[in-house]
Amino acid sequence: MNAPHPAKVAGIDSTVPSPAHTVASAAPDASPAAPQSATDTADTANVTDHPGTPCAPGALLQDRLAGWVSDLTTLHELTERLVRTDSLADGLQELLRAGAALVGARRGLVTLEPADGLGPDTTAGLGLARADLGHIETVPRDALPHGRILDGLPVGEGGLAEPDLFAEQRLDPRHREVAARLGYAASYALPLSTEGTANTGAAGSTGSNERTQRTARLGAAVWFYDEPAEPDERQRHLAGLYTRYAAPHLARLLEVERTRASMATLAEELLPTRLPRVPGVQLAARHRTGPRGGGDWYDALPLPDAALGLAVGSVTGAGPSAVAAMGRLRASLRAYAVMEGEDPVAVLSDLELLLRLTEPARSATALFGYCEPALRRITLAGAGHSPPLLIGQRRTEYAETSVSAPLGMLACWEAPSVEVRAEPGETVLLYTDGLLHRTGGPADRAFARLHAAAAGVPRAARQDPEAVAEHVLRTVLPDGRAEADSEEDVVLLAVRFD
The missing domain is CATH 3.60.40.10 (PPM-type phosphatase domain)
Structure with missing residues (x-):
């Protein structure tokens, strides 16, 4: 059995279906709208779908599976739209739209700065005019969440959230001014990076090569909320899965863009x-x-x-x-x-x-x-x-x-x-x-x-x-x-x- 959808968190976009997780019964003074994570455990003897109606352990498991299927379906649809893009500009816009739907934001921007230094360095916005992007660029880089990611700040799988910019005492004055002008009060940023393997040399007398996992920076994406908010655990998890899938596709589009630019330059020369x-x-x-x-x-x-x-x-x-x-x-x-x-x-x-x-x-x-x-x-x-x-x-x-x-x-x-x-x-x-x-x-x-x-x-x-x-x-x-x-x-x- 499915309980009603959990309360909207950080203004989550209704176009992304929320998993219908069963809600555990709580004390009268507890919040009835807190969604149960797919990884949480609960005492099934105390779990109910509705007050006074006991819920069998099998129903709880079925409900969780339904939530996981819903999440996977959402990710599948979003990634299918992404892989249909065949230009870097379209790929960046699709990344921003999908990310905004997953984390419940309305606006965002993505900045590409490939670690190999070969470019192209570019910034694309969602719901932000060119002038708005110019205002954001006037903020010191180390004061912006995506700027800190681009500068190499370690970021966990949960991303970098700033749930209330104006309550943050250490907020840069220029960042506060730009946020007030553009009308956003919170942000959530994720890194874009690709993973690969590399040979580290011969090991021992057998001549076998050790292979190490390496991460190459591609860029960073940040989404903006109009009011103080932050994505919940499920939203962060889905957004992290999506960006990990999107980064290699964007890297391929980047190589195509480089090839096109090189061929055009060669032909012009x-x-x-x-x-x-x-x-x-x-x-x-x-x-x-x-x-x-x-x-x-x-x-x-x-x-x-x-x-x-x-x-x-x-x-x-x-x-x-x-x-x-x-x-x-x-x-x-x-x-x-x-x-x-x-x-x-x-x-x-x-x-x-x-x-x-x-x-x-x-x-x-x-x-x-x-x-x-x-x-x-x-x-x-x-x-x-x-x-x-x-x-x-x-x-x-x-x-x-x-x-x-x-x-x-x-x-x-x-x-x-x-x-x-x-x-x-x-x-x-x-x-x-x-x-x-x-x-x-x-x-x-x-x-x-x-x-x-x-x-x-x-x-x-x-x-x-x-x-x-x-x-x-x-x-x-x-x-x-x-x-x-x-x-x-x-x-x-x-x-x-x-």
């Missing part, structure tokens, strides 16, 4: 750090790298006779190998452009031969243009690449280019070049297929969407290639899809003629 300044044209570029790193690139290279070499391209695949291949092809194309850039077909023919000899299992698309700003003319050669888009005051149209196969697909690549002539003030937009693929629609709809976005560039913005590129990118990929993780890279290169 292989691309031009700045665009050249050539009389007669203005240049602007946009580049978005996928989470695993992709092989899309762009280039703008000053050439003899006041000419300019323009290129966009994409290497098949993703990850470090695709990024490395992209860097090799881009560097090779620059060399060929310097030697014979006035003949774009020869440049791509040389590039195709190099790709076929050095990386026979890989293909690539490319578009190379020999730009003569004084004549407002671009001589183009393309290998399986999408046509450029001309954007002017009186026209928005795709340039007609010859149909050709990607590099590395045929025994010998060959395609005629075409000329694109622009009017004063017009912009030629070069792009990679990733821009079209990220729309998620068929190719014809993606091309139509790109055309509509270019045609919709405000007249005032057409004087600035930066504004043109930004407008096209945000219009073709609305709702944050330009910044969201995607398997596809995106490259835009806008060339405006004076």
Whole structure:
């Protein structure tokens, strides 16, 4: 039999079911609402479900088992939600929400400071605005519970509770001021750490290695109560179990975040750090790298006779190998452009031969243009690449280019070049297929969407290639899809003629 739910402790969230532990009978002056811990023992002869009704020992055991099942079910549901997160930001938010439900709080924050010093160091809040987090950061670190944890203060399995901040005489004045401003009166903090094993060396003549358990700090989480309160023993136990499970998952998401950042940095370093300044044209570029790193690139290279070499391209695949291949092809194309850039077909023919000899299992698309700003003319050669888009005051149209196969697909690549002539003030937009693929629609709809976005560039913005590129990118990929993780890279290169 189940007794009524125990009284709410520290404002426990009703979304987390409380175990229906049987309540032991107490003296008339005792509190009738104190919940019995799952680990407590009681004299079953004196236990009742209701006054005057004896409770058999088997019923008490059944009731405790029901409470344990309830707790396990709650933990299972919360951890299932956690493992479905695939980004560090989402994982931190789920940790804060689940922890707040388990300990009965409404707000909280988590700070990551990996012990290896490789970062990223970050802070995320629940129910706290960015300004609120800024206020908390003004408090001396050693005055904050999570700050003391990050500084290495030993914390037991029960966490670090401050049940009444304003009754604490040793509370730092700055902490008191910030707590009053933000409206919290108590806190509860837990460490986030991962555990592993390490070899400590040979032991004895047998050559066996001793393995020791080591703990690596990941960060700390703290939850705030609006009124003086603290979690009870059951809440602490559940929160401790949850954070011990969450920490390894957050550590994996952290490694993914580091890998993404490294790949993005590597890809950016292989691309031009700045665009050249050539009389007669203005240049602007946009580049978005996928989470695993992709092989899309762009280039703008000053050439003899006041000419300019323009290129966009994409290497098949993703990850470090695709990024490395992209860097090799881009560097090779620059060399060929310097030697014979006035003949774009020869440049791509040389590039195709190099790709076929050095990386026979890989293909690539490319578009190379020999730009003569004084004549407002671009001589183009393309290998399986999408046509450029001309954007002017009186026209928005795709340039007609010859149909050709990607590099590395045929025994010998060959395609005629075409000329694109622009009017004063017009912009030629070069792009990679990733821009079209990220729309998620068929190719014809993606091309139509790109055309509509270019045609919709405000007249005032057409004087600035930066504004043109930004407008096209945000219009073709609305709702944050330009910044969201995607398997596809995106490259835009806008060339405006004076």
